[in-house]
Amino acid sequence: MALMNLLEAINHTLDQQLTLNDDVVLFGEDVGLAGGVFRTTADLQKKHGEKRVFDTPISEAAIIGSAIGMAVGGLRPVAEIQFSGFLFPGYNELVTHAARMRNRSRGRWFLPMVVRMPYGGGVRALEHHSESLETLIAHIPGLKLVIPSTPYDAKGLLTAAIKDNDPVVFMEPKRIYRAFRQEVPEEEYEIPLGKARIVRPGSRITVVAWGAMVRETENALKLLGDADAELIDLRTIAPFDKETIIDSVKKTGRILIVHEAVKSFGPAAEIIASVNEEVFYHLEVPPARLTGFDITVPLARGEHYHMVDPKRIAREIKRMLSLKA
Amino acid sequence: MLFKKYDPLKKKVFRVLGQEGKIVNKDYEPAWSDEELLAIYRQMALGRIADIKAIQFQRQGRMLTFVPNQGQEAAQIGPMLALKKTDWLVPGFREFNALLAHGLDLETAYLYWYGNEMGSKYPENVRALPVNIIIGTQINHAVGLAYARRLKNTDEVVITFIGDGGTSHGEFHEGMNFGAVLDAPLIAVIQNNQWAISTPRAKATKSETLAQKAIAYGIPGIQVDGNDLFAMHAATKEAAERARRGEGPTLIEALTYRLGAHTTSDNPDLYRSEEETAEWLERDPLKRFRIYLTEKGLWDDDREEKLQAELNDQVLEAFKKVEARGAVAPEDIFRYTYEKMTPELEKQLRSLREYLAREAQ
Ligand SMILES: Cc1ncc(C[n+]2csc(CCOP(=O)(O)OP(=O)(O)O)c2C)c(N)n1
Ligand SMILES: [Mg+2]
Numbered sequence: 001m002a003l004m005n006l007l008e009a010i011n012h013t014l015d016q017q018l019t020l021n022d023d024v025v026l027f028g029e030d031v032g033l034a035g036g037v038f039r040t041t042a043d044l045q046k047k048h049g050e051k052r053v054f055d056t057p058i059s060e061a062a063i064i065g066s067a068i069g070m071a072v073g074g075l076r077p078v079a080e081i082q083f084s085g086f087l088f089p090g091y092n093e094l095v096t097h098a099a100r101m102r103n104r105s106r107g108r109w110f111l112p113m114v115v116r117m118p119y120g121g122g123v124r125a126l127e128h129h130s131e132s133l134e135t136l137i138a139h140i141p142g143l144k145l146v147i148p149s150t151p152y153d154a155k156g157l158l159t160a161a162i163k164d165n166d167p168v169v170f171m172e173p174k175r176i177y178r179a180f181r182q183e184v185p186e187e188e189y190e191i192p193l194g195k196a197r198i199v200r201p202g203s204r205i206t207v208v209a210w211g212a213m214v215r216e217t218e219n220a221l222k223l224l225g226d227a228d229a230e231l232i233d234l235r236t237i238a239p240f241d242k243e244t245i246i247d248s249v250k251k252t253g254r255i256l257i258v259h260e261a262v263k264s265f266g267p268a269a270e271i272i273a274s275v276n277e278e279v280f281y282h283l284e285v286p287p288a289r290l291t292g293f294d295i296t297v298p299l300a301r302g303e304h305y306h307m308v309d310p311k312r313i314a315r316e317i318k319r320m321l322s323l324k325a
Numbered sequence: 326m327l328f329k330k331y332d333p334l335k336k337k338v339f340r341v342l343g344q345e346g347k348i349v350n351k352d353y354e355p356a357w358s359d360e361e362l363l364a365i366y367r368q369m370a371l372g373r374i375a376d377i378k379a380i381q382f383q384r385q386g387r388m389l390t391f392v393p394n395q396g397q398e399a400a401q402i403g404p405m406l407a408l409k410k411t412d413w414l415v416p417g418f419r420e421f422n423a424l425l426a427h428g429l430d431l432e433t434a435y436l437y438w439y440g441n442e443m444g445s446k447y448p449e450n451v452r453a454l455p456v457n458i459i460i461g462t463q464i465n466h467a468v469g470l471a472y473a474r475r476l477k478n479t480d481e482v483v484i485t486f487i488g489d490g491g492t493s494h495g496e497f498h499e500g501m502n503f504g505a506v507l508d509a510p511l512i513a514v515i516q517n518n519q520w521a522i523s524t525p526r527a528k529a530t531k532s533e534t535l536a537q538k539a540i541a542y543g544i545p546g547i548q549v550d551g552n553d554l555f556a557m558h559a560a561t562k563e564a565a566e567r568a569r570r571g572e573g574p575t576l577i578e579a580l581t582y583r584l585g586a587h588t589t590s591d592n593p594d595l596y597r598s599e600e601e602t603a604e605w606l607e608r609d610p611l612k613r614f615r616i617y618l619t620e621k622g623l624w625d626d627d628r629e630e631k632l633q634a635e636l637n638d639q640v641l642e643a644f645k646k647v648e649a650r651g652a653v654a655p656e657d658i659f660r661y662t663y664e665k666m667t668p669e670l671e672k673q674l675r676s677l678r679e680y681l682a683r684e685a686q
Contacts, residue, residue: 034523034596055524057493058460086459089495124440126390126588128458264669293673295662300389300440302653305677312680 004184007177009151010040010116013158014078016188018048021076024162026053028063028080028116037082038118038177060090064115068097071111076162084119084171085128091136098167099142111167114158118174119147120212120260121292122307124300131297132211132261137169138238138270144168144193145237149214151182153235156191164193173211180215196241198248202230205254205320208245208271210234213258213308220313227317237267245271246278253284254320258313263291284325290316327353327563328545328575333536338548338580341555344608346616353559359623365406365554366618367632369398369611372422374636375431375643376585379438382644383589389440393585394421396552399610400516400579402426403557404484407565413474414453415467415485417460419516419583423486427453431643439651442661460491464500464513471509471568482510482568484561490521492538493529501576505542510568512561513576516551518583519605523596536578544574551579552610582608655681 004012017024026044028036032055035042045053056063060081067077081087087094094115102110121130137145146161146168148154154172161168199214200221207229209217214233221229230248234240249255255275257268268289275287290308298306331337343349357365376395382388394401397419405414405426414420414427424434428451437444437456445455454470457463467485474481491497492515504511515535519526532538539546545567549560557579564575582605586593593602618624659666659674666674 029521030523032523037522037590055528057524057529058490058521059493059495061495062493088459089461124389126458127456263673293659293677294670295658298653298658299437299442301651302442302658303440305653305655305658305681311684315680 001183001185003181004151005178005181006148006151006154006172007038007040009154009184010158010172011042011044012184013155014041015044015047017078017159017162018044018052020188021162023074023076024052024078025070025075026078026080027056029056029058029082031055031080036080038174040172041080060086060088061093064090064093064098067113067115068093068101068111071113072101072109076112078114078116078162081115081117083129084117084133085131087117087133094143094167094169095140099140102166103142110165112165114161114168114170116170116172118177119171120173120175121297121303122175122212124303127299130303132259132292134171134237134259134261134267135265138267142166143238145171146193146235147171147173147211147237148235149173149176149211149233151184153191153197153233155184156189157193157235159188160190160193163190168193171211175212176215191235194236194239194241196235196244197233198244199231199233200229202228203251204228205256205317206230206232206245206248206252207256207258207317208232208234209258210237211260213260216308216310217258217313219310220317223310223314224317227321229317240271242274242278245275249275249279250282253282253325255283255287256316256320257287257289257291258308259289259291260308261292262294263289264294266291285320285323288316288320327560328547331547333534333539333546333548333578336534336548338550339556339560340550340553341559342553342613342617344613346613346620350556353555355555355558359621362618362621363623365402366614366624367636368402368426369554369614370632371431371636371639372398372402372425373611374633375425375435375640376421378640378644379435380585380589387648388435388438391438391589392419392421393583393588394419396582396584396605396609397516397518398422399554399557399614400514400551400581401486403554404512404514404561404577407558407561408482408484410450411452411479412481412565413470413483415463415470415483416453416456417463417486417488417491418456418458419488420456420486424453427451429453431640432646435644435647436651439647441651441653442657443650461487461494461496461500463487464497465503467511467513468500468504468507468509471504471511472507475510480569482512482565484512484514486514486516488521489515489517489519489526489535490524490529492535501538501542501544501574504574505544508571508573510571511574512564512568513574514561515576515578516581517578518581520583520587520597522587522591534578536576539576542574542576544576546576546578548578548580551581552608552613554610554614581610584609
């Protein structure tokens with residue numbers, strides 16, 4: 001066991017997978033010598049060599065497209081997109097090929113590949129460096145989307161993602177890369193994809209969050225004192241763990257989804273629709289979501305208006321608890 | 326003519342003002358008056374000081390991430406001097422100096438890096454698109470803009486910039502190819518500053534030069550000493566003449582160097598040597614221009630000192646204004662999403678206002 005922050009846990013996991021499996025290769029812009037713009041891949045090239053850990057030219061299409069070829073060719077590529085805002089030149093490859101190869105070839109070809117990328121706001125970054133684009137991945141059949149919220153989970157989820165035989169997009173909440181440390185076991189372990197985590201049990205309201213919003217919600221609950229809320233960290237956005245959410249709503253009768261992504265057509269819409277379909281009669285009050293506004297993420301001087309924060313979450317939980325069933 | 330003489334495949338580099346501040350190519354020494362030469366030096370010095378100050382403000386927590394330009398002043402200002410105010414600039418993200426040289430005021434230029442979208446709203450008379458962070462996309466915008474201005478029967482040309490690393494992007498090639506096919510009145514300048522964050526130029530492409538990529542597009546390409554303002558000016562001037570004659574795009578590779586960090590969040594010590602940077606410091610574009618002026622009897626240490634003090638005040642003044650108007654109002658983050666606010670956006674803005682009002686109590 002060692003104390004690690006999210007960034008260190010990811011670095012450690014990549015290192016471990018490169019060590020344990022010769023098929024794992026790691027590449028992207030500036031991931032080699034420099035170890036990535038956040039230093040997530042620091043020292044991995046030195047340790048595992050330039051053939052397995054390497055820089056690419058600036059071309060996201062080349063990065064994701066070649067990962068597809070590598071996966072067919074017997075490797076387990078772990079590709080990095082420097083920021084999720086730069087995914088789009090490679091999005092074509094992800095949607096038109098990565099997501100469909102298994103289906104198109106009726107199972108003959110499948111793609112054990114991971115595409116990692118830092119995502120999310122709250123760091124007062126430049127334009128295109130703060131988006132939360134979960135929907136654009138989760139909406140595509142054939143792609144999985146995983147978002148860790150703690151160092152411990154990051155290791156287990158990334159390990160599972162690398163071992164998974166389908167393309168997994170792994171979004172890293174950069175805002176909490178260095179936010180806190182946690183004990184992370186040295187030995188390899190997996191956290192199954194598609195399984196949520198109950199962060200803390202409760203009986204009066206279900207709150208679903210992921211990524212940096214888990215911590216924000218925990219802080220909101222601290223502000224509230226004893227709200228008796230059940231906090232669920234979704235961990236995998238696609239496919240998501242309906243069962244855990246539904247079981248929780250059966251118990252609490254209230255559900256709030258918290259996400260950074262913009263509201264309209266955001267992940268909360270899908271979760272709430274599922275709750276309505278499955279446990280509508282268990283709901284005591286209308287389901288609610290607290291999300292980003294339907295706007296382009298503002299530059300730093302306006303970003304605080306847009307970000308969901310503990311105060312806003314606490315206020316919303318209080319409002320929902322005050323509603324009479 | 327120029328483009329025939331400097332074949333990028335033969336690695337011929339176009340140079341007018343040598344590293345020692347001496348004219349090495351008489352034919353292209355510009356016929357600028359003393360006043361004009363001094364104004365150009367002032368422009369370069371302003372860019373330099375504004376850059377140094379921006380980094381200081383950032384270190385003091387008053388400015389957000391900034392993208393330094395130091396070392397690339399000639400590569401940006403030279404081309405802009407060859408164009409008219411009615412021509413168009415489609416920048417990438419490291420064209421702070423090009424924007425200023427095209428008439429953008431320092432206050433607005435700063436405001437963007439200060440983190441306020443009003444810093445992308447340029448005055449009416451500045452024909453430039455905002456800073457573009459998404460590498461490669463600007464080339465196609467420039468192609469379309471150039472095509473449109475031709476169709477509108479103007480003789481305007483469009484200049485766009487990209488980095489050495491950016492030339493490995495698909496959209497760079499798509500844009501150059503399309504621009505060539507359309508004979509678009511376009512000038513594309515590659516600021517080859519030798520690095521793309523930590524990735525050296527040699528790892529971006531196996532081509533010996535970036536200028537030679539023009540051959541595949543069927544257009545002229547030339548390697549120019551990017552720290553030589555005269556050469557950058559002359560090459561752009563010929564490219565603009567070609568474009569105005571309807572002969573299509575030109576690709577100019579400016580050999581220059583990013584003396585500073587990639588951004589204020591970057592640490593170049595991780596990937597490049599101090600010796601390399603020191604070598605390029607010798608080729609500083611301002612330094613050689615200053616020597617040229619000095620030898621012409623137009624410059625001395627006193628004047629330099631006076632100019633530095635003046636520009637320093639100008640920069641501080643501009644930044645003070647930025648800080649005074651830098652805050653963003655809640656409605657500003659909604660208002661420009663569409664031409665008209667949708668009912669849903671109105672509702673979201675109302676909820677934000679209510680929240681802020683209650684919080685303020
Ligand atoms: C499509 C896209 N991918 C990645 C990035 C991240 N990024 C920003 S600058 C940069 C390096 C650019 O190098 P170069 O083109 O040489 O320009 P320079 O920074 O040297 O001016 C990278 C990879 C981006 N902005 N856009
Ligand atoms: Mg560069």
